Amino acid sequence: MLTKTKGLVISNMRYRESSLxxxxxxxxxxxxxxIENGVRSVKAKHKMALFQPLTLLDLEVFHKPGKGIHRISSAKCYFPYRKIPFDIAYSSIALFLSEVLSKVLKEEEANPVLFEFLESSFQFLDQAPGHTENFHLQFLWNLTEFLGFYPGLVSEFLEQLRAAGVPGLAGIDAEALSALFGAVYGQEVVMKRGQRQAVLAALIYYYQLHMESFGDLRSLQILQEVLA
Known part of the structure; x- marks a missing residue:
């Protein structure tokens, strides 16, 4: 069945000699x-650049429910990024969040509200003139609402972490955290680097508590070094 849909690339993996x-x-x-065959050949219908993580695509796909791997009829980028691929701070945030999404997005059914959240978030990130240092923290907090474990209140978030024996919570100020998570993307919320790292660690622990398969994040060290 040929289906038209928007899509957000999460990840890609080499398959055999010339496929992805x-x-x-x-x-x-x-x-x-x-599966995209022959993507590395000169005559490839779709180029590799289309399938980089977080690329936003207009797609026509052959989709058959119950089938594990599907095929793409046509793909076109409808929102070319201007900053994410070229600015190391933006690209590090994007790399980190694409790894998170690869771990948490599991549902094989339509969720247009979630897609709109992802689409608008990354469009904002790419267009943001500055104050992106807290973007990944706000994104992770907001994403929990779509994943089914939104804590609602900062006090509930911290209480769950304390009950689980999560370390490092003493360095988190609940009032500052409420201001951070109550702010919109791009709104300046002053936090020291150590505070930001403590909040990120707490959010990762929170995801691990609610998703057994979440595990560790390979891109975390790169993000911390770039945003240091």
């Missing part, structure tokens, strides 16, 4: 894996 397995979060079909 591309995981895309689509507005119409949820998280889906596609």
């Amino acid at each position: 397995l591309v995981t895309i979060y689509t507005a119409e079909c949820g998280i889906t894996t596609y």
